[in-house]
Amino acid sequence: MVARLSSGDRPTVKDVAAIAGVSATTVSRVLAGNYPVAATTRGRVMRAVQQLDYVANAQARALVGGGPRTVAFIIRDLVGPLFAYIGQGVEQQTTAEGRLCLVCTHNGDPDRELELIELMREQQAEAVVLVGGGVRTAAHLERMTQLAHALDRTGSRLVLCGRPPIGADVPATVVEYDNEGGAFAATSYLISLGHRDIAIVGRGEPAHTTTKARFDGYARAHKAHGLEVAEQRVLPGTYDRESGYQQTKALLDSGVPFTAVFAITDVVASGVLFALREAGLRVPEDVSVIGYDDIPLAADLVPGLSTVHLPHEELGRTAIRLALHRDQHALDQHVVLGTHLVIRESTGPAPHKQ
Amino acid sequence: MVARLSSGDRPTVKDVAAIAGVSATTVSRVLAGNYPVAATTRGRVMRAVQQLDYVANAQARALVGGGPRTVAFIIRDLVGPLFAYIGQGVEQQTTAEGRLCLVCTHNGDPDRELELIELMREQQAEAVVLVGGGVRTAAHLERMTQLAHALDRTGSRLVLCGRPPIGADVPATVVEYDNEGGAFAATSYLISLGHRDIAIVGRGEPAHTTTKARFDGYARAHKAHGLEVAEQRVLPGTYDRESGYQQTKALLDSGVPFTAVFAITDVVASGVLFALREAGLRVPEDVSVIGYDDIPLAADLVPGLSTVHLPHEELGRTAIRLALHRDQHALDQHVVLGTHLVIRESTGPAPHKQ
DNA sequence: ATCGGTTCGGGCAACGTTTTCTACCTAATG
DNA sequence: CATTAGGTAGAAAACGTTGCCCGAACCGAT
Numbered sequence: 228m229v230a231r232l233s234s235g236d237r238p239t240v241k242d243v244a245a246i247a248g249v250s251a252t253t254v255s256r257v258l259a260g261n262y263p264v265a266a267t268t269r270g271r272v273m274r275a276v277q278q279l280d281y282v283a284n285a286q287a288r289a290l291v292g293g294g295p296r297t298v299a300f301i302i303r304d305l306v307g308p309l310f311a312y313i314g315q316g317v318e319q320q321t322t323a324e325g326r327l328c329l330v331c332t333h334n335g336d337p338d339r340e341l342e343l344i345e346l347m348r349e350q351q352a353e354a355v356v357l358v359g360g361g362v363r364t365a366a367h368l369e370r371m372t373q374l375a376h377a378l379d380r381t382g383s384r385l386v387l388c389g390r391p392p393i394g395a396d397v398p399a400t401v402v403e404y405d406n407e408g409g410a411f412a413a414t415s416y417l418i419s420l421g422h423r424d425i426a427i428v429g430r431g432e433p434a435h436t437t438t439k440a441r442f443d444g445y446a447r448a449h450k451a452h453g454l455e456v457a458e459q460r461v462l463p464g465t466y467d468r469e470s471g472y473q474q475t476k477a478l479l480d481s482g483v484p485f486t487a488v489f490a491i492t493d494v495v496a497s498g499v500l501f502a503l504r505e506a507g508l509r510v511p512e513d514v515s516v517i518g519y520d521d522i523p524l525a526a527d528l529v530p531g532l533s534t535v536h537l538p539h540e541e542l543g544r545t546a547i548r549l550a551l552h553r554d555q556h557a558l559d560q561h562v563v564l565g566t567h568l569v570i571r572e573s574t575g576p577a578p579h580k581q
Numbered sequence: 582m583v584a585r586l587s588s589g590d591r592p593t594v595k596d597v598a599a600i601a602g603v604s605a606t607t608v609s610r611v612l613a614g615n616y617p618v619a620a621t622t623r624g625r626v627m628r629a630v631q632q633l634d635y636v637a638n639a640q641a642r643a644l645v646g647g648g649p650r651t652v653a654f655i656i657r658d659l660v661g662p663l664f665a666y667i668g669q670g671v672e673q674q675t676t677a678e679g680r681l682c683l684v685c686t687h688n689g690d691p692d693r694e695l696e697l698i699e700l701m702r703e704q705q706a707e708a709v710v711l712v713g714g715g716v717r718t719a720a721h722l723e724r725m726t727q728l729a730h731a732l733d734r735t736g737s738r739l740v741l742c743g744r745p746p747i748g749a750d751v752p753a754t755v756v757e758y759d760n761e762g763g764a765f766a767a768t769s770y771l772i773s774l775g776h777r778d779i780a781i782v783g784r785g786e787p788a789h790t791t792t793k794a795r796f797d798g799y800a801r802a803h804k805a806h807g808l809e810v811a812e813q814r815v816l817p818g819t820y821d822r823e824s825g826y827q828q829t830k831a832l833l834d835s836g837v838p839f840t841a842v843f844a845i846t847d848v849v850a851s852g853v854l855f856a857l858r859e860a861g862l863r864v865p866e867d868v869s870v871i872g873y874d875d876i877p878l879a880a881d882l883v884p885g886l887s888t889v890h891l892p893h894e895e896l897g898r899t900a901i902r903l904a905l906h907r908d909q910h911a912l913d914q915h916v917v918l919g920t921h922l923v924i925r926e927s928t929g930p931a932p933h934k935q
Numbered sequence: 936a937t938c939g940g941t942t943c944g945g946g947c948a949a950c951g952t953t954t955t956c957t958a959c960c961t962a963a964t965g
Numbered sequence: 966c967a968t969t970a971g972g973t974a975g976a977a978a979a980c981g982t983t984g985c986c987c988g989a990a991c992c993g994a995t
Contacts, residue, residue, distance in 0.1 A: 237735040239981055250945045255983060265943060280731045285703040286643040287981035290950045294982095295700075300684075305669040308877075315659040318686055327704070330654075330684045332672055346649075349639040350681070377634045381591040468881075497881055504883075523662075527822075527851055529858075529883045593951055604975050609953060619973065641951035644980050648952095 238279040246275040258283065289351070297327040298547060299347035301340060302358040304332045308494070308522035309539060313358055313388065316543025324551050326353060337367050344374050348383070354400075354550040356386040356543075368393060375399050384550045388542055391436050392561060400550040401561045402542055406437055409535035409566035410444025411451075413517045414489055416533075416568055418452050421577035422487040422515060425449075426460040428474045428499055429491030441491055441519060459483040466491065471498025479506050486514060486577045493518035493525045493534055500528060500573070511575030521569055531571030538564050592633040600629040612637065643705070651681040652901060653701035655694060656712040658686045662848070662876035663893060667712055667742060670897025678905050680707060691721050698728050702737070708754075708904040710740040710897075722747060729753045738904045742896055745790050746915060754904040755915045756896055760791055763889035763920035764798025765805075767871045768843055770887075770922055772806050775931035776841040776869060779803075780814040782828045782853055783845030795845055795873060813837045818849065825852025833860050840868060840931045847872035847879045847888055854882060854927070865929030875923055885925030892918050 240251040247254065249268060256262040257272040264272075275281075288294035298321045302310060314330075321328040329352065333339040340357070347355045355378060363371075371393055375385040379398035387393070387401045417425050427445050431438050442461075449456050462478060464470035471490055475498065478485065488503075490496035496518030500510060508514050510530055518525060518534035525532040542564060549556050594605040601608065603622060610616040611626040618626075629635075642648035652675045656664060668684075675682040683706065687693040694711070701709045709732060717725075725747055729739040733752035741747070741755045771779050781799050785792050796815075803810050816832060818824035825844055829852065832839065842857075844850035850872030854864060862868050864884055872879060872888035879886040896918055903910050 240983095241981080251982080252945060252947095252984090253943090256944090259983080262944095263942065268944080280727075280734070282699065282702045284644075284705065284981055286640045286705060287950090288703075288983080289640040290638075290644055290952090290981080291983050292950075297683075305672060306665045311660045311665060314684075315686075318659060318684060322685065327700075328684050329651075330668075330672060330682050331676065332669075345636065346681075348636045349642075349648075351638065351640060373634075377636075380634070524878055524881055527878055528881065594953095595951080605952080606954085606975060607973090610974090613953080617972065622973080638951055641980090642953075644951080644982090645953045646980075 237284070238281045239284070240281075243272065243275045243279055243281050246278065247271040295325060295327050296353040297329050297350060298551075299329045299331065299343075299350065299352040299355045300358070301331050301333060301343050301347070301356065303335050305330075307359075308524065309359065309389075309520065312539030313543040316540035316545075317356060317388075317547055318543075319540075320544040320547035324547065326551075337364070341367070341370055341374070344371075344378075344385075348374070348378060348381075352383060354384045354386050354547065356388055356546055356550075357390065358388040359390060372397050384553060386546050386550045388546045389437075399560070400546060400553065402546045402549065403561075403563050404537050404542070405563050405566050406440035407444040407447070409519065409537070409568075410441040410489070411448045412444075412566070412568050413519065413535050414445045414448035415451070416570075417487045417489065417515060417517060417574065418448060418454070420487075420515065420574065423454065423577070424457070424460065424485040425487045425489055426462060426478055426483075426485040427489045427491070428462045428471055428478075429464045429466065429495045430461050431463055431465055431491075438491060445489055457483075460485055464491075464495065466495060468494050468498040468501075471495035472502045473498075475499045475502035476506075479503075487574075488514060488516045490516065490518045493520045493522045493532060496532055496534070496573075497524065497528055500532070510573050513578060515574040515577070517574055525569075526571070528573070530573045533571045533574040534569050535566050536569045537566055591638075592635045593638070594635075597626065597629045597633055597635050600632065601625040649679060649681050650707040651683050651704060652905075653683045653685065653697075653704065653706040653709045654712070655685050655687060655697050655701070655710065657689050659684075661713075662878065663713065663743075663874065666893030667897040670894035670899075671710060671742075671901055672897075673894075674898040674901035678901065680905075691718070695721070695724055695728070698725075698732075698739075702728070702732060702735070706737060708738045708740050708901065710742055710900055710904075711744065712742040713744060726751050738907060740900050740904045742900045743791075753914070754900060754907065756900045756903065757915075757917050758891050758896070759917050759920050760794035761798040761801070763873065763891070763922075764795040764843070765802045766798075766920070766922050767873065767889050768799045768802030769805070770924075771841045771843065771869060771871060771928065772802060772808065774841075774869065774928065777808065777931070778811070778814065778839040779841045779843055780816060780832055780837075780839040781843045781845070782816045782825055782832075783818045783820065783849045784815050785817055785819055785845075792845060799843055811837075814839055818845075820846050820849060822848050822852040822855075825849035826856045827852075829853045829856035830860075841928075842868060842870045844870065844872045847874045847876045847886060850886055850888070850927075851878065851882055854884075854886070864927050867932060869928040869931070871928055879923075880925070882927075884927045887925045887928040888923050889920050890923045891920055 240254045243254045244251045254272055257264050257269050285294050300317050318328045331343045344355055375397045378385050385399040392401045430442050433439050446456050462474040464474045488499050490499050499516055510516055518532045521534045521536035525534050594608045597608045598605045608626050611618050611623050639648050654671050672682045685697045698709055729751045732739050739753040746755045784796050787793050800810050816828040818828045842853050844853050853870055857868055864870055872886045875888045875890035879888050
């Protein structure tokens with residue numbers, strides 16, 4: 228029995244049918260198992276399938292309505308510390324729901340992002356998940372709104388993960404962190420430890436939504452405890468280690484007093500710690516430091532970094548769940564996930580005034 | 582002009598054609614731009630496309646031979662420190678080659694891995710990339726061989742990333758790290774610093790190929806310098822921080838002398854560092870520590886961890902490139918990527934004998 | 936012996952796109 | 966004026982699968 232393997236061409240139902248001496252319909256039925264087929268026939272078909280090592284063509288199947296649907300996951304890049312856990316959540320939930328997960332990166336290019344959404348629309352993605360914040364122009368927002376409607380019209384769904392809603396009437400599933408609340412908690416904690424002069428490092432451009440929310444929490448905590456935010460202790464910067472390092476050095480050089488630092492992210496905090504150590508200051512005895520994000524690195528820093536834990540994996544999981552079952556969760560299409568403090572070794576009581 | 586949008590159904594070429602008053606063929610041609618179409622006709626079609634917000638159905642397109650192909654990326658999970666950079670390389674190269682990237686995880690279950698390969702075969706994946714090592718049984722290997730052939734027969738390709746080849750005649754693209762060479766270099770470096778009593782932490786089960794290669798490099802470096810490997814300084818363990826910590830404590834308790842530690846991975850090294858610090862030993866003055874992998878964490882540890890850099894991103898990129906252009910790289914289908922030492926602060930001259 | 940029901944298998948259409956082949960119209964050329 | 970070439974558009978087939986409808990065979994019961 229020589230397998231008639233026309234190399235290069237993959238076998239089709241017809242090939243299997245020909246070998247088994249049945250019709251294509253019967254092969255399909257044996258494979259699907261949703262229709263009575265005589266045992267002997269089934270045997271012949273199965274043997275032919277094995278002989279040819281046949282697998283169905285998912286595209287053809289999808290065309291006719293069967294086959295697994297896909298979920299698209301669009302993100303800046305894969306190397307950021309945030310991605311891993313969100314991605315894990317998204318992938319796991321996607322698989323659990325019997326869907327396939329398509330991953331694309333846009334490297335921070337907003338146009339590329341829009342292009343990818345379009346591409347995923349062609350791919351018939353059942354949900355298109357956008358992760359992480361970014362600067363948003365009016366034109367970008369408008370196009371995004373348009374795409375959200377286009378997706379909605381075809382039974383698909385735009386999902387915003389960790390970024391704020393686009394607008395009121397825009398059909399989209401939004402899952403955010405409570406950035407403001409976490410910053411409030413972190414700052415309040417420092418205040419409760421007796422700190423009064425708390426610097427914030429990484430307050431970049433206010434247009435960036437995440438930055439703004441975290442700064443707002445910092446400011447609200449001050450107000451809630453009857454304190455003023457001192458402009459000299461509000462330092463700009465980007466979301467990287469180098470920025471944390473440089474800004475902290477600048478702060479130290481300026482002579483402005485401070486006993487605690489609230490870093491806008493853990494990565495920034497690692498730069499802050501480095502600068503403090505270099506200046507001979509002890510953490511937390513001389514200066515307390517608190518971060519934000521609770522990336523894996525945070526636990527491995529010395530001293531262990533106190534920070535605000537973000538439920539990354541849950542974010543991804545929730546996003547997919549809500550989007551795919553939006554009929555059952557019609558009212559939950561905008562969710563804000565809670566955050567909580569993780570206290571490690573980098574925070575302690577404020578030193579006594581000298 | 583009311584758009585006849587039967588909500589729920591996505592528009593097809595026919596719908597566009599009807600609105601534009603042309604045939605489906607013409608719509609296809611306008612969109613593809615590969616056939617002369619009168620300017621006025623093109624205008625009408627484009628207007629209809631915009632009106633309906635039409636996008637082509639990628640599945641139907643794929644069925645007839647067009648559309649983007651996909652590459653499947655199968656990995657244990659997304660949270661390990663290794664994934665990010667390999668994934669980045671794979672995704673970037675995949676996109677650069679105009680393909681889409683499908684990501685799946687198997688959580689260490691070998692059967693699930695095989696199942697996923699099968700699934701990707703249905704998806705007509707142009708390449709199926711398997712990342713990372715794992716224990717391999719004979720049955721698993723055999724099935725893998727079978728799948729490699731099945732993929733090959735249909736013009737697809739099995740790609741092994743950072744794991745050893747399956748067998749000689751198995752059609753697969755293999756891209757590995759030179760694990761043995763890196764371990765040799767790391768150990769040799771320690772020896773050149775004057776260390777003679779070098780412990781290795783994390784020498785787990787010898788069946789694990791990565792572990793074995795790294796241990797072999799460690800052993801060969803000893804032999805090359807006329808040294809003996811002392812069994813008491815060879816410590817077992819798994820690939821996690823806790824294991825590094827526990828094994829180092831055990832080593833310290835045992836009283837066996839050592840001036841340097843070669844940790845099987847950076848994560849293990851972080852546990853080693855912690856145990857040493859706890860014991861009041863200074864790194865590198867009292868004990869030198871070297872890791873393996875060069876994960877991002879390595880630079881942020883205190884002291885900065887000397888380690889063996891693995892070209893993760895290049896691994897992913899190379900794998901895709903070789904697999905997709907295997908006609909041009911027919912002889913390069915098994916590549917071993919070089920590694921290099923990264924010297925940071927955790928290594929220094931051996932302390933003077935007392 | 937006829938009938939009704941059950942079990943099993945096949946033919947055909949349909950999914951949405953591209954491609955090949957054919958046909959029309961216009962303008963240029965003899 | 967007749968012929969042809971070039972430009973433009975459409976009809977139909979094909980891709981591989983599944984679902985609907987129909988028919989054949991067989992069973993037991995009247």
